[in-house]
Amino acid sequence: MAASRPPPTHLRRGRWWNAPWFDTLQFAVFTGALLWLTVAGAMNMGYNWQWYRVPRFIYRVVDGELIWGPLIKGLVVTLEITAWSVVITLAIGLVTALLRLSNSFSGRIVAKVYLEAVRNTPLLIQIYLFYFVLGPIIGLDRFWVGVACLSVFEGAFACEVIRAGILSVPRGQWEASDGIGLGRVQGYRYVILPQAVPLMLPPLTGLVISLIKNSAIVSVIAVFDLTTEGRNIIADTFLSFEIWMTVAAIYLVLTVTLSVFVSYLEHRVRARE
Amino acid sequence: MKDNVVIELEGVNKWFGDFHVLKDIDLKVRERERVVVCGPSGSGKSTVIRCINRLEEHQEGRIVVDGQELDDDTRNVAAVRREVGMVFQQFNLFPHLTVIENCMLGPTRARGMSKAEARDRAMEYLARVRIPEQAEKYPGQLSGGQQQRVAIARSLCMQPKVMLFDEPTSALDPEMIKEVLDVMIDLAQSGMTMIVVTHEMGFARTVADQMVFMDEGRIVETAPPERFFANPESERTKLFLSQILSH
Numbered sequence: 468m469a470a471s472r473p474p475p476t477h478l479r480r481g482r483w484w485n486a487p488w489f490d491t492l493q494f495a496v497f498t499g500a501l502l503w504l505t506v507a508g509a510m511n512m513g514y515n516w517q518w519y520r521v522p523r524f525i526y527r528v529v530d531g532e533l534i535w536g537p538l539i540k541g542l543v544v545t546l547e548i549t550a551w552s553v554v555i556t557l558a559i560g561l562v563t564a565l566l567r568l569s570n571s572f573s574g575r576i577v578a579k580v581y582l583e584a585v586r587n588t589p590l591l592i593q594i595y596l597f598y599f600v601l602g603p604i605i606g607l608d609r610f611w612v613g614v615a616c617l618s619v620f621e622g623a624f625a626c627e628v629i630r631a632g633i634l635s636v637p638r639g640q641w642e643a644s645d646g647i648g649l650g651r652v653q654g655y656r657y658v659i660l661p662q663a664v665p666l667m668l669p670p671l672t673g674l675v676i677s678l679i680k681n682s683a684i685v686s687v688i689a690v691f692d693l694t695t696e697g698r699n700i701i702a703d704t705f706l707s708f709e710i711w712m713t714v715a716a717i718y719l720v721l722t723v724t725l726s727v728f729v730s731y732l733e734h735r736v737r738a739r740e
Numbered sequence: 741m742k743d744n745v746v747i748e749l750e751g752v753n754k755w756f757g758d759f760h761v762l763k764d765i766d767l768k769v770r771e772r773e774r775v776v777v778c779g780p781s782g783s784g785k786s787t788v789i790r791c792i793n794r795l796e797e798h799q800e801g802r803i804v805v806d807g808q809e810l811d812d813d814t815r816n817v818a819a820v821r822r823e824v825g826m827v828f829q830q831f832n833l834f835p836h837l838t839v840i841e842n843c844m845l846g847p848t849r850a851r852g853m854s855k856a857e858a859r860d861r862a863m864e865y866l867a868r869v870r871i872p873e874q875a876e877k878y879p880g881q882l883s884g885g886q887q888q889r890v891a892i893a894r895s896l897c898m899q900p901k902v903m904l905f906d907e908p909t910s911a912l913d914p915e916m917i918k919e920v921l922d923v924m925i926d927l928a929q930s931g932m933t934m935i936v937v938t939h940e941m942g943f944a945r946t947v948a949d950q951m952v953f954m955d956e957g958r959i960v961e962t963a964p965p966e967r968f969f970a971n972p973e974s975e976r977t978k979l980f981l982s983q984i985l986s987h
Contacts, residue, residue, distance in 0.1 A: 588979065637832075639830050640832060640834065642828065643794050643828065643833070644828075645793070645795060645821055646793060646795075646821065646826040646895070646896075647821075647825075647850060647894065647895070647898055648821045648822035648846055648848030648850035648851070649817060649845070649846065649849055649850050650818060653850070658834055662834075662836050
């Protein structure tokens with residue numbers, strides 16, 4: 468619905484330093500330099516590259532049968548943690564956002580205390596608190612401790628995204644909703660949220676990406692996710708360069724795929740308007 | 741016929757912070773009566789009607805709508821809002837819903853009416869505001885005048901006892917004002933109780949039973965239109981009319 472604006476000046480094409488070939492050249496020179504630095508540095512250290520040993524940690528074929536390696540098993544756990552956390556994060560975010568916007572004084576205080584506590588303590592400390600204090604009290608196993616901690620952490624950010632989305636719906640929409648006799652819950656459900664959710668989607672995807680990345684923290688409580696598997700392999704094989712680079716690449720493939728998918732979605736939503 | 745008082749304001753005062761927007765407002769509107777409220781901008785005329793369906797809260801005095809006093813009891817407020825239709829300057833249609841869905845939302849969700857029944861009723865009122873053919877479009881595809889007529893239909897679908905209009909034509913291009921006023925005149929002739937905040941003095945002359953002139957948060961003068969336009973009592977009213985009617 469927003470009027471389409473011309474792109475900002477610095478994005479306009481036309482000059483040679485904005486041309487695609489120059490972009491490509493820049494990129495090639497930069498990555499080349501980085502690669503050379505790594506290889507040269509490793510050679511100076513006398514590092515013994517053994518990339519040929521890496522694939523078997525991803526998959527093996529035994530008697531014509533495909534067997535997934537520990538890295539892929541870890542990836543599946545990472546995906547499971549992320550999926551559960553996304554759902555719970557959104558629930559926490561929505562409830563907190565509604566509390567912050569409510570007329571209830573105590574509701575607003577609860578939300579505010581939660582937000583400040585979560586945003587102003589390190590995630591690492593939070594997961595220790597969850598694992599050593601909350602986990603035993605509530606009786607959660609380590610997988611669910613990880614999910615709960617990540618959800619509580621990201622929920623604070625989801626809250627702000629959802630709140631901003633709700634507030635960006637013009638006030639007149641609430642007045643019209645009140646005017647035809649809808650209650651508060653109905654107003655949210657039929658009038659406000661249907662307009663707010665499309666606005667929230669792009670920032671919420673950023674949140675999913677940060678969830679994938681932050682899920683690596685569960686390795687400190689020995690949940691067998693991608694990071695933990697990587698660390699265990701290195702403990703066995705001392706292939707630290709190769710394995711950490713592979714692990715990073717797997718995370719990168721995951722998050723970049725997601726970003727591309729989302730920009731495609733956004734593009735389609737905009738085209739429909 | 742014009743007997744039952746549907747809306748009564750008694751000694752209503754309201755402040756926005758330190759700013760005293762409404763000062764001792766007394767107003768009675770009877771059934772089937774049409775009241776036009778006018779006055780310079782900032783005089784509090786919009787605030788008065790926004791208080792009547794509690795989009796704003798008053799701090800002193802009483803507002804009684806159809807026997808329900810507006811107070812902190814939210815059930816009363818919801819009940820009043822179902823009986824009072826409101827049309828806004830900026831239309832405030834729901835942009836994510838089609839025209840007919842805009843009209844059906846209130847009856848189905850706030851009144852628990854079946855979809856089929858609500859659809860029939862919506863079509864009936866869309867016909868009354870003369871745009872039944874636009875039912876399946878989205879508000880963004882309509883002109884301002886058409887949008888405002890949809891907004892009127894949306895309110896009418898709740899079959900309110902009273903309709904409030906908050907400067908319904910102020911955001912419209914001149915050539916669209918007439919189509920909206922025509923619909924409002926129809927509505928007035930059908931016997932709807934109406935309170936209209938507007939600067940359209942031609943419309944006021946045609947439909948008003950009662951003119952209310954406000955300035956600086958006070959009701960300065962209340963009179964039937966013949967007297968109001970021919971010989972207003974207060975100097976302030978004369979000045980206002982001379983400015984607004986001079987061209």
